[in-house]
Amino acid sequence: MIRTEHLTKVYRMGEADVYALREVNLEIKDGEFIAILGPSGSGKSTLLNMIGCLDTPTSGSVFIDGIDTASLNENERAEMRREKIGFIFQQFNLIHTLNALENVALPMFFAGVKRKKRLERAEELLVNVGLGDRMYHKPSELSGGEQQRVAIARALSNDPEIIIGDEPTGNVDTETGRAIMDILEGLNKEGRTIIVVTHNAEVAARAGIRKRMRDGRVLD
Amino acid sequence: MRDKFLMAYRSIRERRTRSILTVLGIAVGIAAIVALMSVGYGMEEAITSELTVYADVIAVFPGKITGPRYVELGGFTDRDVRDVQRIGGIKSIATMTYDAAEVEYRNKRVPIFIIGGDTKELGSFYLEPVGLKEGRWLRENDYKACVIGYRVANEFFSEKVHVNDKLVINGKKFIVVGIFEKGSMLYANDVDPHIFLTLRATKEVLQTHEIKHILVRVYNIEEAEAIAGEIKERINANHGLDDFATAMTMGSVIDQIGTVFTIIRGVLVGIAAIALVVASTGIMNTMLMSVMERTHEIGVMKAIGAKDSDILSLFLLESSMVSLVGGAVGCGFGVIVAEVISFCASTALGIEMTAVVKPAVLFGGIAVAMVVGVLSGLYPARNASMMSPVEAVRYE
Numbered sequence: 001m002i003r004t005e006h007l008t009k010v011y012r013m014g015e016a017d018v019y020a021l022r023e024v025n026l027e028i029k030d031g032e033f034i035a036i037l038g039p040s041g042s043g044k045s046t047l048l049n050m051i052g053c054l055d056t057p058t059s060g061s062v063f064i065d066g067i068d069t070a071s072l073n074e075n076e077r078a079e080m081r082r083e084k085i086g087f088i089f090q091q092f093n094l095i096h097t098l099n100a101l102e103n104v105a106l107p108m109f110f111a112g113v114k115r116k117k118r119l120e121r122a123e124e125l126l127v128n129v130g131l132g133d134r135m136y137h138k139p140s141e142l143s144g145g146e147q148q149r150v151a152i153a154r155a156l157s158n159d160p161e162i163i164i165g166d167e168p169t170g171n172v173d174t175e176t177g178r179a180i181m182d183i184l185e186g187l188n189k190e191g192r193t194i195i196v197v198t199h200n201a202e203v204a205a206r207a208g209i210r211k212r213m214r215d216g217r218v219l220d
Numbered sequence: 221m222r223d224k225f226l227m228a229y230r231s232i233r234e235r236r237t238r239s240i241l242t243v244l245g246i247a248v249g250i251a252a253i254v255a256l257m258s259v260g261y262g263m264e265e266a267i268t269s270e271l272t273v274y275a276d277v278i279a280v281f282p283g284k285i286t287g288p289r290y291v292e293l294g295g296f297t298d299r300d301v302r303d304v305q306r307i308g309g310i311k312s313i314a315t316m317t318y319d320a321a322e323v324e325y326r327n328k329r330v331p332i333f334i335i336g337g338d339t340k341e342l343g344s345f346y347l348e349p350v351g352l353k354e355g356r357w358l359r360e361n362d363y364k365a366c367v368i369g370y371r372v373a374n375e376f377f378s379e380k381v382h383v384n385d386k387l388v389i390n391g392k393k394f395i396v397v398g399i400f401e402k403g404s405m406l407y408a409n410d411v412d413p414h415i416f417l418t419l420r421a422t423k424e425v426l427q428t429h430e431i432k433h434i435l436v437r438v439y440n441i442e443e444a445e446a447i448a449g450e451i452k453e454r455i456n457a458n459h460g461l462d463d464f465a466t467a468m469t470m471g472s473v474i475d476q477i478g479t480v481f482t483i484i485r486g487v488l489v490g491i492a493a494i495a496l497v498v499a500s501t502g503i504m505n506t507m508l509m510s511v512m513e514r515t516h517e518i519g520v521m522k523a524i525g526a527k528d529s530d531i532l533s534l535f536l537l538e539s540s541m542v543s544l545v546g547g548a549v550g551c552g553f554g555v556i557v558a559e560v561i562s563f564c565a566s567t568a569l570g571i572e573m574t575a576v577v578k579p580a581v582l583f584g585g586i587a588v589a590m591v592v593g594v595l596s597g598l599y600p601a602r603n604a605s606m607m608s609p610v611e612a613v614r615y616e
Binding site: 049052054055074075078079081082083087089093094095096097098106107109110111115154155158 | 227231234516517522524525530609
């Protein structure tokens with residue numbers, strides 16, 4: 001379960017304080033599929049980064065399975081990201097010097113999984129997202145949709161409970177976007193918690209829960 | 221670990237041109253060190269190897285060496301020789317006398333240094349290392365025969381001197397029975413411009429009984445210094461002077477040469493070190509640029525679970541791989557350059573010299589390259605590992 005308490009993030013821009021998040025209290029139960037909507041600058045991505053342990057709050061807390069992530073050090077946060085969270089980015093963010101298989105295996109590499117086991121699992125994950133025949137291609141040789149599917153496979157490589165998507169369909173066409181949402185829905189049915197930030201109403205409609213944000217606050 | 225190597229290798233290959241230039245930068249520095257050291261060792265060995273044959277020799281002169289100057293204070297007497305003979309631990313003694321004489325050949329007169337001594341001992345000191353080009357060596361009963369140096373035969377007179385030609389030395393006729401080969405570096409001055417006679421003939425020609433040079437061979441090289449000291453003491457006592465005789469062991473000469481070469485090598489390595497410092501700023505620059513270009517990638521790796529230490533080790537590995545290759549290439553270059561320099565030097569100067577490539581120098585070269593690589597990679601790698609993941613991911 002994920003819970004935020006009075007979660008606040010302030011960025012200092014010159015002389016002025018900019019509130020990206022103000023006192024956000026949110027609870028996401030295990031196995032929920034939640035979409036966060038809102039205009040640019042409303043704090044969606046900041047919230048996602050806090051939940052994903054990429055960033056630390058100015059005040060307040062984020063609890064993941066009862067652990068206050070703000071109290072963790074850099075290494076413990078890295079471990080948390082590695083073991084419990086899978087990231088899917090709008091820009092795919094694959095490592096361009098590595099092929100699809102190696103990209104998917106990379107989180108397992110950081111987790112210290114043995115090479116053979118790593119490559120076996122990466123292969124299995126790529127077959128599952130329909131890329132069994134594109135494993136040895138570099139990201140530059142793959143289409144946007146294919147790259148995003150590699151990214152999804154990578155997010156799953158350490159079998160995390162939580163999948164975080166920051167506009168996962170933002171850089172692909174509608175058709176591909178639907179296919180990606182199908183995969184995410186499937187992962188949710190397996191019991192994983194899915195948190196997606198989006199502009200897209202159609203994408204949001206597929207989520208079980210929708211939250212709107214404005215000016216660093218969660219509405220509804 | 222294998223995968224980290226692979227990742228580092230990929231990213232090196234990705235920036236191929238820049239990596240090659242960095243490798244070259246280090247290679248030049250290491251090559252300079254290896255080449256200069258190897259040539260230095262080669263020179264030292266060329267000199268000392270000729271000298272070590274004489275490690276058991278003590279040379280005794282009637283005079284004093286101060287710095288580069290030698291002041292002759294007269295000659296040794298027969299009593300000096302007898303006193304020296306009585307010292308324990310001495311294997312053999314050779315006495316020599318020498319002086320300039322007027323030598324005539326086909327109507328041309330030239331002053332030439334005459335060296336006379338026991339034929340056997342002269343032979344072991346000059347004949348063995350230099351060798352004869354023509355003819356034979358002196359025999360003890362050769363009163364009218366001489367052996368001449370290479371320059372005497374080829375340069376001193378308007379015509380070349382051959383075996384069986386006659387030379388007139390201080391008015392007395394001598395037959396040339398042998399001609400020396402051209403002496404190598406160490407012997408060029410000792411043999412090439414001289415004429416060698418038996419001791420008896422020398423005394424007659426030079427009208428002197430003074431002994432100008434005593435060569436002593438000892439049984440035990442370890443005792444050479446002590447024996448040299450005793451020789452000096454006894455001869456000085458005979459002449460009532462504190463500094464009449466100089467007794468020099470070859471061992472001490474070799475040590476002195478060793479010291480000089482250690483200093484020379486130090487200076488050469490110092491110069492080469494400057495090249496390395498330049499190379500290390502090159503690595504640091506390459507790595508800093510690499511870190512900057514890959515900020516986004518570093519952020520992504522952190523987002524998917526890489527720890528600071530993972531990033532640090534990846535970048536350190538990359539810089540040390542580049543410098544390892546640079547070190548190895550540099551060693552190879554260095555050896556080639558050293559061989560070329562030695563070859564040119566031996567052809568140009570007419571000395572026998574080969575570069576001495578010591579394994580320690582090669583290992584040292586690679587080790588230095590690695591240290592330079594790790595040190596200059598440390599700062600950029602730390603920069604990379606300390607990046608905030610969220611900012612790094614956002615960086616385009």
